[in-house]
Amino acid sequence: MTETKPAREPSTGLIEDALFTRIKNRVGKAIHDFNLISEGDRIAVAVSGGKDSYAMLHMLDTLRRRAPVRYELVAINIDSGYRGYRADIIEEHLKEHGFTYHMEKTEHYDIISEKRRPNSSYCSICARLKRGTLYTLAQQMGCNKLALGHHMDDFIETLLLNQFFVGSLKAMAPSMLADNGVTTVIRPLVYVPEKEIIPFSRNNRFPVVCCCCPVCGTADLQRKKMKELLETLERDNPLVKRSLLKALSNVHPRHLLDKGLTRIPS
Numbered sequence: 469m470t471e472t473k474p475a476r477e478p479s480t481g482l483i484e485d486a487l488f489t490r491i492k493n494r495v496g497k498a499i500h501d502f503n504l505i506s507e508g509d510r511i512a513v514a515v516s517g518g519k520d521s522y523a524m525l526h527m528l529d530t531l532r533r534r535a536p537v538r539y540e541l542v543a544i545n546i547d548s549g550y551r552g553y554r555a556d557i558i559e560e561h562l563k564e565h566g567f568t569y570h571m572e573k574t575e576h577y578d579i580i581s582e583k584r585r586p587n588s589s590y591c592s593i594c595a596r597l598k599r600g601t602l603y604t605l606a607q608q609m610g611c612n613k614l615a616l617g618h619h620m621d622d623f624i625e626t627l628l629l630n631q632f633f634v635g636s637l638k639a640m641a642p643s644m645l646a647d648n649g650v651t652t653v654i655r656p657l658v659y660v661p662e663k664e665i666i667p668f669s670r671n672n673r674f675p676v677v678c679c680c681c682p683v684c685g686t687a688d689l690q691r692k693k694m695k696e697l698l699e700t701l702e703r704d705n706p707l708v709k710r711s712l713l714k715a716l717s718n719v720h721p722r723h724l725l726d727k728g729l730t731r732i733p734s
């Protein structure tokens with residue numbers, strides 16, 4: 469018997485199966501719950517060449533084609549200058565799917581090599597430089613919003629990391645005004661778990677490329693620990709991640725110790 473391949477939707481080029489529908493609904497719900505997109509928005513979509521940002525770009529494009537609200541997308545990519553980074557593969561994919569895009573070659577690697585103090589985190593300086601460039605590019609491309617591909621697991625892991633290692637109760641915002649005061653950063657994958665993005669990316673053959681930084685795959689041991697902890701907890705309680713995400717929208721300031729939030733009885 470010959471195996472039938474799932475059909476790709478001609479307009480989006482995606483396989484529109486049950487997983488596609490589930491992710492589309494989650495992104496749609498996030499857009500609705502947090503008012504992420506408005507009529508006339510021009511959104512810079514930060515595409516790294518990883519599975520998350522490809523998934524985000526394609527989902528925002530799918531919804532754009534069906535939404536009553538008109539908005540535009542501009543994919544933007546930053547090449548930090550790490551040897552072996554295949555920006556050409558990303559560009560080829562963006563071109564093939566007809567996206568408007570901008571590829572930015574930077575000297576971040578040289579800057580990091582020169583400026584980084586011994587023992588300071590490689591990832592944090594790299595991320596800070598990238599974030600600054602993304603804000604600048606979004607503005608230059610005439611975009612009022614910048615979409616980042618953080619997913620549900622990123623939100624939860626960040627919440628735990630901040631509690632365990634920083635001593636603060638915070639995660640990430642699904643929508644917030646950036647420090648430059650003009651760009652609104654949005655995170656449309658907030659409700660999408662990583663375990664759905666992995667097969668979605670694989671099924672659609674997104675051409676995932678390695679970031680090629682010197683610490684790729686070995687850095688962020690604390691985040692890795694959070695992932696392992698969550699996996700262990702999930703074995704006893706499969707809903708643990710849902711509960712942690714829910715907790716972020718169900719805050720009781722009077723039951724916390726922050727004097728700025730609580731009125732202390734005199």
Ligand SMILES: Nc1ncnc2c1ncn2[C@@H]1O[C@H](COP(=O)(O)OP(=O)(O)OP(=O)(O)O)[C@@H](O)[C@H]1O
Nearest residue numbers: 514515516518519520521544545546615616617618
């Ligand atoms: N080189 C880059 N060019 C453009 N956007 C980037 C780049 N690196 C990161 N981003 C944006 O920042 C988000 C978070 O970056 P991070 O390095 O944590 O990626 P990630 O969780 O591995 O996601 P992805 O699978 O999209 O790479 C990405 O999803 C993407 O939107």
